[in-house]
Amino acid sequence: MPDLDDTDRTILRLLVEDGRRPYSEIADVVDLSPPAVSDRVSRLRDWGIVRRFTADVDRSKLRDGVSVLATLDLEPNAVETTRAALVGDEAVEHVFTTAEGSLVVTLRVPDNDVRNYLAETIDFGAVRSLDVSLLTASSWSPGIGAAEFAPECAECGNTVTAEGDTLTLGEDTYHFCCSSCAGRFEKRYEELEAGT
Template sequence: MPDLDDIDRTILRLLVEDGRRPYSDIAAAVDLSPPAVSDRVSRLQEWGVVRRFTADVDRSRLRDGVSVLVTLDLAPNTVETTRAALVGDEAVEHVFTTAEGSLVASLRIPDGDVRGYLEETIDYDAVRDLAVSLLTATSWSPGLGAAEFAPECAECGNTVTAEGETLTLGGESYHFCCSSCAGRFEERYEELESGV
């Protein structure tokens, strides 16, 4: 299985800076042709490294509520449902789950009533402790560092290394840590396709 190289990382950094950057500009920066850059971006999308291109709206320039950082200490069995409720809400900008099981979210509350908002959005009875901080400024700058391509095996969930395999089935790419996992997955896929 191929791995990310320095050119892939540079392309990713340039796209993080500006997702609308023309491939000709990227090509000049990495010493490739624009079609070669397009091929690499398509490959990164197939691998799931690039999920989408989106607008980065600076909400501080818009008058639409109070920006706060909320930390929720929750009952352990409610973390995922609470996270899902927050992720699906328009007032939420980012949601993080900590190793301790807390949720940290940046929100823009239209009327400034954080408690009221949370009571309407999540199961407030699951909240054991709550901390709210008023945000005066935010910035978001995801970095790549020396990131390596490390997808999860579609069969067993292990991390796929350079020795792994990729199969394309039904127009979708799947990554596997070994040929055994790839074989088992493909066999089950074909059985389901044939209706067995």
């Protein structure tokens, strides 16, 4: 099973700071060649740790409404559908699901009317309570720390440790917590491929 080392973590930190940082600059920091850095970034993408490189737009520099933090206490059966509706909305910047089943959302509301805006976006009948706070500033600083590679098992959902297995089937890579899960998944995959 693959695992992250200190070089991988440093590469991740540098990419989080600037996703367009040249590999040659990263190579100087981690004492590798640019092709070796490229290989490591490709491996991190294959593992699903690096999903994409995106622009980090500072929306505070754009005039497009008021920035708010909204906490929605929802009926338990409405959390996922509400989350999906919010994730797909252009005004929404972040959606967090708490262990209690609430959604915490940062968004920019064009008309400064949060309640009506949300009522147009989600099923307001499922909202038990809504708390809205005006945001004056925000920052995002994801830390890598001593993170370890810990994907979810594609078969059972358990966390994959260093003893787990990895399979590439078709063009996709899957991670498993044990060889039993890998075997069951591969057998089902092959049956589906064969049409049986």
